[in-house]
Amino acid sequence: MTARLRPAHPGDIAHLVAIENAVFATDRISRRSFRQLIERESAETLVLEEAGRVVGYAMVLFRKGTAVARLYSIAVAPDRAGTGAGGRLLQAAEEAAYAHDRMMLRLEVREDNALAIAVYEKRGYRRIGREADYYADGMAALRYEKTLRGDVPVQTRVPFYEQTCEFTCGPCCLMMAKAYFDRSFTPDPVMEIRLWREATTVFMMSGPGGCEPFGLAVAARDHGLSAEILVSFHGALFLQSVRSAEKRRVMELAQVDFRLRAESHGLPVSYRPFGLDDIRGALAEGKLVIVLVSGYLMFGKKVPHWVLAIGDDGDHILLHDPWVEDERGETKADAANIPVPHSIFMTMAQFGRDGLRAAIIIGKLDHQ
Numbered sequence: 001m002t003a004r005l006r007p008a009h010p011g012d013i014a015h016l017v018a019i020e021n022a023v024f025a026t027d028r029i030s031r032r033s034f035r036q037l038i039e040r041e042s043a044e045t046l047v048l049e050e051a052g053r054v055v056g057y058a059m060v061l062f063r064k065g066t067a068v069a070r071l072y073s074i075a076v077a078p079d080r081a082g083t084g085a086g087g088r089l090l091q092a093a094e095e096a097a098y099a100h101d102r103m104m105l106r107l108e109v110r111e112d113n114a115l116a117i118a119v120y121e122k123r124g125y126r127r128i129g130r131e132a133d134y135y136a137d138g139m140a141a142l143r144y145e146k147t148l149r150g151d152v153p154v155q156t157r158v159p160f161y162e163q164t165c166e167f168t169c170g171p172c173c174l175m176m177a178k179a180y181f182d183r184s185f186t187p188d189p190v191m192e193i194r195l196w197r198e199a200t201t202v203f204m205m206s207g208p209g210g211c212e213p214f215g216l217a218v219a220a221r222d223h224g225l226s227a228e229i230l231v232s233f234h235g236a237l238f239l240q241s242v243r244s245a246e247k248r249r250v251m252e253l254a255q256v257d258f259r260l261r262a263e264s265h266g267l268p269v270s271y272r273p274f275g276l277d278d279i280r281g282a283l284a285e286g287k288l289v290i291v292l293v294s295g296y297l298m299f300g301k302k303v304p305h306w307v308l309a310i311g312d313d314g315d316h317i318l319l320h321d322p323w324v325e326d327e328r329g330e331t332k333a334d335a336a337n338i339p340v341p342h343s344i345f346m347t348m349a350q351f352g353r354d355g356l357r358a359a360i361i362i363g364k365l366d367h368q
Contacts (some may be wrong), residue, residue, distance in 0.1 A: 046089065169210070
C-alpha cells in the first residue's frame, strides 16, 4: 500500500481527532488544539496518508531561541500499528527538527508504555529524566532525548577522546587537536591530567579548577602546536563567582603568568569578540579551534565548557564535545562530530552575564 508523508492541514482535523480518541485514554489533544497547533508557526504537524486516509501523525514544537525541538505527540491508528508507520513518522519528526536547525529532539513517554520506550531506545534516544504524576491519571513520564545528526557521520579524521574528569574538557580538546596534527600521539588519561596541570588557572583550593584560554594556548605551544588566542575581555577571567579573596588573588596571578608566557612565545592575541567568520576561516585553513561555550545547551548546566570545532559544512560548525553523559546513556555517537547550526553555535559560544567569548585556534607549528 502506497503511503506518503505530508504537512497536516485543517481538513485533516477530524481524522486526527479520531486517531487521538482511539489511541489515548487520557491527555487527548482537542479539536480546537489541533487547529491551533496546525496553524502555529512554532509547530509542525506531519501526517502519514494511505490511500487517501490519514493513519498517523507526529507533532513537533519549536521553542524560539533554543537548539531543542520537542516531539509533542505521535500516534498511529490501531489497525496500522506494527506496520512501520510509527517509525516513518518518528523519522520525519527528526528530519523536521533538524531542518529547523535544532540539535536535539526531546519527548515524554508514559512510564508504563513499554512498547514505545523500546522503540525510542532502539532508535538512539537516551533517558534524561523522570517526572512523577505527569499525566492526568497520575502516571509518571520518562523524558528522552536524541542528538540529531542529519547525514553527518560520527567518524571523522579528527580523533575523539572522552574526558575522564569533570574539569578536563580543555585539555581533552587540546589532546584531540594534537592527535590530529601529530599522528604519533595517542591521548590517554595520564596526559589528560598532565595537560590540565599545565594549563589550569588554579586547582585544589576548593576542588579542581578549569582552564582559561591563555593557559591552553601556552600548553599547546609547549607541546609543539601553533596557537592564536581570541578573547573578548582584557584581564583575569572567570572571577565573577569567586568569593574568596585569596582564591581570586591566586587565580589572577596564575593568569598573569600565562599571559606573560604567551607573550614570550609570541602567541598572537586578539582582544575582541570573535565572529563566525573567524571560526569558519580558521577551519578552512585546515586548523582546529578550541571554543568556550556555555554548558547549558550541551548538557543543561550553566558552566564554562570547552569544545573542539573540527569542521564546517556551510550550514553547521562540527564539534567534538569531550563530555559524554554516560549516566544518561550517551555514547561517543552523541558527542563526536556534532553538527551545530551556525546561529546556534554563536549563541552557545559565550559565557556569563558579560557574554565572554574565547577561542584558541590550533594548527601545526611551522619550524624555522
